[in-house]
Amino acid sequence: MKRRLRVALLGCGVVGTEVVRLLGEQADDLAARVGAPLELAGIAVRRPDRVRAGVPAELVTTDAQALVTRDDVDIVIEVIGGIEPARTLLLEAMKSGKSVITANKALLAEDGATLFAAAREYGADLYYEASVAGAIPLLRPLRDSLVGDHVHRVLGIVNGTTNYVLDQMDTHGAGFNDALEGAQELGFAEADPTADVEGFDAAAKAAILAQLAFHTPVTAADVHREGITEVSPGDVAGAKGMGCVVKLLAICERVPSEDGRNGRGVSVRVYPAMIPRSHPLANVRDAYNAVFVEAESAGSLMFYGAGAGGAPTASAILGDLVAVARNVAGGTPGPVEVTYAKLPVLPMGETVTRYYIHLDVADETGVLATVAEEFARHGVSIQTVRQVGMGEDAQLVVVTHRAPDAALSATVEGLRGLSIVREVASVMRVEGEE
Ligand SMILES: NC(=O)C1=CN([C@@H]2O[C@H](COP(=O)(O)OP(=O)(O)OC[C@H]3O[C@@H](n4cnc5c(N)ncnc54)[C@H](O)[C@@H]3O)[C@@H](O)[C@H]2O)C=CC1
Numbered sequence: 391m392k393r394r395l396r397v398a399l400l401g402c403g404v405v406g407t408e409v410v411r412l413l414g415e416q417a418d419d420l421a422a423r424v425g426a427p428l429e430l431a432g433i434a435v436r437r438p439d440r441v442r443a444g445v446p447a448e449l450v451t452t453d454a455q456a457l458v459t460r461d462d463v464d465i466v467i468e469v470i471g472g473i474e475p476a477r478t479l480l481l482e483a484m485k486s487g488k489s490v491i492t493a494n495k496a497l498l499a500e501d502g503a504t505l506f507a508a509a510r511e512y513g514a515d516l517y518y519e520a521s522v523a524g525a526i527p528l529l530r531p532l533r534d535s536l537v538g539d540h541v542h543r544v545l546g547i548v549n550g551t552t553n554y555v556l557d558q559m560d561t562h563g564a565g566f567n568d569a570l571e572g573a574q575e576l577g578f579a580e581a582d583p584t585a586d587v588e589g590f591d592a593a594a595k596a597a598i599l600a601q602l603a604f605h606t607p608v609t610a611a612d613v614h615r616e617g618i619t620e621v622s623p624g625d626v627a628g629a630k631g632m633g634c635v636v637k638l639l640a641i642c643e644r645v646p647s648e649d650g651r652n653g654r655g656v657s658v659r660v661y662p663a664m665i666p667r668s669h670p671l672a673n674v675r676d677a678y679n680a681v682f683v684e685a686e687s688a689g690s691l692m693f694y695g696a697g698a699g700g701a702p703t704a705s706a707i708l709g710d711l712v713a714v715a716r717n718v719a720g721g722t723p724g725p726v727e728v729t730y731a732k733l734p735v736l737p738m739g740e741t742v743t744r745y746y747i748h749l750d751v752a753d754e755t756g757v758l759a760t761v762a763e764e765f766a767r768h769g770v771s772i773q774t775v776r777q778v779g780m781g782e783d784a785q786l787v788v789v790t791h792r793a794p795d796a797a798l799s800a801t802v803e804g805l806r807g808l809s810i811v812r813e814v815a816s817v818m819r820v821e822g823e824e
Pocket residue numbers: 400401402403404405406434435436437454468469470471472475493494495496520521524577578579580581697698699700703
């Protein structure tokens with residue numbers, strides 16, 4: 391056995407308390423796997439008086455800054471969340487020679503470049519498997535196992551809270567607010583659930599995935615983001631009528647160049663979309679996550695499991711901890727991200743997608759021709775059109791072929807301006823096979 395490695399924990403909320411529990415319960419196994427015992431050196435919290443079952447009171451401190459620079463600390467785990475003070479604490483830790491583990495996707499997606507630069511400069515490990523899709527091993531497979539391949543596309547459900555809400559709306563006809571409260575009670579939601587329902591959390595994860603998959607710098611600000619707050623029971627019912635289900639999808643795609651190899655750029659986006667019920671992502675229920683990776687030589691891979699919750703997230707952190715501890719014990723740091731490809735992130739308007747459009751139309755002759763003309767005017771080809779109801783209740787459900795998003799949204803604007811269109815009742819992108 392090598393010398394004892396000392397671990398500092400920053401934050402002791404939903405995830406942090408589970409890290410403490412597992413570190414205690416699995417101490418012997420972890421020591422055997424690392425080849426050195428792991429020991430908690432301190433736990434930084436904001437409210438020291440709060441009773442936390444299973445958390446040794448003598449280790450608790452409110453001075454996170456002092457903890458991360460202490461000489462007797464080797465590895466720092468950050469599960470506070472948010473940008474500051476998490477960023478400063480991680481940077482201070484690396485500057486003081488510690489390796490770090492974080493679950494903080496918001497910070498990695500906003501300013502990962504600064505953290506990676508510090509890891510490189512100070513020879514520290516920076517591991518963050520828990521930051522995307524919780525327990526699911528996804529980032530290290532992308533970073534290590536698939537690093538010799540050429541990834542074309544990453545498509546997935548990466549936010550448990552919104553998947554739970556949409557699933558409750560789809561299967562039980564639940565209202566949005568009741569479903570969200572359920573997700574909060576189960577500990578999936580972020581401290582401010584706006585981050586979940588407005589798609590910020592999924593956008594941060596999409597940025598992290600795109601950066602790793604395409605070796606290109608991507609931040610949260612580069613990601614086209616739409617949340618689920620506008621998804622209505624009508625949209626969910628409309629999807630059902632089409633044999634589809636509504637899911638909040640994160641999509642990272644390499645857009646091919648003329649030679650079809652290196653890519654003209656990347657498209658990174660998050661939005662609610664309809665997918666056919668036959669698609670494997672349609673069967674991802676409750677707060678589960680699932681991610682498809684399509685790579686040139688590997689083909690299609692699917693990763694599925696618990697993307698949120700205290701214990702699943704702590705599992706990913708402990709996996710990182712063992713990997714980092716082995717590196718520290720062996721004196722060899724792990725790999726640091728490289729973003730050599732520097733592909734541009736393309737604007738959403740250039741992304742090719744499909745739309746579902748539900749129109750409430752006037753009971754007049756020539757409605758169909760007028761509507762079709764508007765699509766043609768923007769170069770958008772219609773795949774199917776279906777009339778629902780008759781007379782005053784006439785509605786048209788149109789599904790397009792793939793077209794640039796800018797042309798599709800211009801078509802919708804054009805439809806809104808037509809006198810025979812009483813209302814554009816629902817617009818949603820359609821993903822999955824055409
Ligand atoms: N809960 C989940 O399912 C998942 C969470 N994550 C990420 O893990 C991190 C932690 O999430 P949770 O445990 O759910 O959040 P939480 O809100 O339950 O816990 C964070 C804790 O940090 C404490 N804190 C805040 N400022 C502090 C400071 N300056 N010093 C010390 N402690 C401070 C808070 O009082 C709170 O107890 C976040 O980055 C989150 O995005 C990642 C995957 C899943």
